[in-house]
Amino acid sequence: MSDETExxxxxxxxxxxxxxxxxxxxxxxxxxxxxxPFCGYRVLRKARPPIVKRVKAR
Ligand SMILES: [Zn+2]
Structure with missing residues (x-):
């Protein structure tokens, strides 16, 4: 049994x-x-995942 699901x-x-x-x-x-892989350009930058933990509410 392995837990390696995706x-x-x-x-x-x-x-x-x-x-x-x-x-x-x-x-x-x-x-x-x-x-x-879409346009072939070789310059990528790190982006943060689209997870918003803090919402500016005030
Ligand atoms: Zn691109």
């Missing part, structure tokens, strides 16, 4: 600075080099 390192995401597409670390791991 392990997603849902932490770091990358954003292509060219097309703005968000990529997971998984998607990047599938390509031999760091580049955007």
């Amino acid at each position: 392990q997603r390192p849902a932490g770091i995401m990358y954003e292509c600075i060219s097309c703005g597409q968000l990529l997971t670390a998984d998607q990047l791991a599938m390509t031999p080099e760091i580049k955007c």
Whole structure:
């Protein structure tokens, strides 16, 4: 029995600075080099996952 059902390192995401597409670390791991699979641009920056923990309410 293994608990390995879809392990997603849902932490770091990358954003292509060219097309703005968000990529997971998984998607990047599938390509031999760091580049955007959508537009081919090679400059990505780390983006935080779209999880909002703090809402500016006041
Ligand atoms: Zn791109």
